[in-house]
Amino acid sequence: MEINHLWVVMPVYNEEEAVGGVIEEWQSALLASGVQYTFCILNDGSKDNTLNILEELAKKYSQLKIVNKPNSGHGQTCVIGYQMGLEAGADWIFQIDSDGQCDPKYFPAVVAASKNNKAVYGQRVTRDDGLQRIIISKFVRIFTLASTGQWIIDGNVPYRLIHADLMKNIAYKIPADFHLANILVSVLSNKQEKIKWIPIHFRDRSGGSPSVKTFSFVKHGFKLFKQLKEAIK
Numbered sequence: 001m002e003i004n005h006l007w008v009v010m011p012v013y014n015e016e017e018a019v020g021g022v023i024e025e026w027q028s029a030l031l032a033s034g035v036q037y038t039f040c041i042l043n044d045g046s047k048d049n050t051l052n053i054l055e056e057l058a059k060k061y062s063q064l065k066i067v068n069k070p071n072s073g074h075g076q077t078c079v080i081g082y083q084m085g086l087e088a089g090a091d092w093i094f095q096i097d098s099d100g101q102c103d104p105k106y107f108p109a110v111v112a113a114s115k116n117n118k119a120v121y122g123q124r125v126t127r128d129d130g131l132q133r134i135i136i137s138k139f140v141r142i143f144t145l146a147s148t149g150q151w152i153i154d155g156n157v158p159y160r161l162i163h164a165d166l167m168k169n170i171a172y173k174i175p176a177d178f179h180l181a182n183i184l185v186s187v188l189s190n191k192q193e194k195i196k197w198i199p200i201h202f203r204d205r206s207g208g209s210p211s212v213k214t215f216s217f218v219k220h221g222f223k224l225f226k227q228l229k230e231a232i233k
Contacts, residue, residue, distance in 0.1 A: 001115055001163065003092050006030075006037035007085030011077040012098040016049040018206035019098050023057050023064070026096065029104030030063070033111060038088065039063045041098070042081050045071030075174075075181030082171040082185075086164055093167050095182075097158040100206030101129060109198050110161050117196035118166045119189040122159030127202035140183060140224075147228040148187050153197055155186040166193055178227055187232060 008030065012019055023041070030037050041064060043051050051068055058064040069080070078095055085093040092114065096102040106122060113120045127134065137154060144152050162170070162185075170188045174181050189195055 001118075003035050003111065003114065005088075005090045005092070006035045007081075007088060007090035007093045008037055008039045009078055009081030009085065009093060009095045010039070010041045010098050011044050011074050011081065012041055012046060012050055012054070013044045013071070013074070013077075014046045014048045014050060015098045016046075016053060018100045019050055020053050020057065021206060022098055022100050022102075023054075023061075025100075026102075026104055027061055027063070029107050033107065035111070037063060038065055038085075038090070040065045040067065040081050040084060042067045042069060042077050044069060044074070044077045073179065075179065075183075076176065078185075079171060079174045079181050082162075082167055086168060086171060091164050092161060093164065094161045095158055101203045102159050103201060103203055106159070106198060106200045110159070113196050113198055114161055114163070118163035118193045119195045120161040121154065121186070121189075121195045121197055122157050122200035122202075123154045123197040124157055124202040125199045128204035129202060130204075140180075143225050144183060144187060144228060147225045148191075148232050150187050150190050150232075152183075152186050152190055152195070155183045156180065157186075158182070159200055160186075160189075162189060173231075175227070175231065178231070180224055183224065184228060184231055187228060191232065 041054055054066045058066050082093055110120050140155050144155050170185055178184055
């Protein structure tokens with residue numbers, strides 16, 4: 001399956017230290033790929049200088065689409081980005097994060113895998129962001145399996161490419177109150193098409209602090225279990 005119009009979704013919240021470098025890095029990688037794309041960056045109610053940085057970069061790069069919106073959290077912001085991509089007629093939607101952890105060097109392998117798969121996700125086989133984040137990923141894996149019966153290797157990874165035909169069956173089915181929406185997107189992707197996993201290394205943050213805290217994952221763990229179980233009925 002050839003990529004004719006790629007819609008890149010990147011949610012941003014208080015990333016003034018990292019976002020400029022991340023955009024420059026990914027712009028180089030996306031241009032080098034030769035793929036026609038729109039780089040949709042959703043500012044999720046940042047309280048620092050993030051929006052000003054984004055607006056300046058949009059003057060430099062015509063592929064950037066800046067969306068300024070009230071804060072709704074990472075997962076729900078991604079869902080909005082997915083829906084925008086579908087409404088814009090994109091045939092593939094790719095999600096990354098804005099903190100510098102997503103390395104563009106794996107992008108060609110993800111694109112290559114899309115020829116035979118409608119859902120291609122990165123699998124963080126190594127990572128620099130600490131033991132707590134590794135524990136979170138294991139926690140998510142166990143809760144997801146227990147609640148859905150789906151074995152999702154890396155359910156909350158922000159490195160994911162999904163075909164529009166599959167995304168149409170997902171993006172409009174995410175409840176507005178689903179706190180960790182990316183995990184449900186992974187479950188629905190795998191349930192419908194089986195995710196193709198590409199090994200990646202996950203870098204440490206370029207700056208700032210994560211918007212999703214370790215305590216937040218633990219706090220919402222049982223809610224996640226109930227929501228996932230309800231969502232796949």
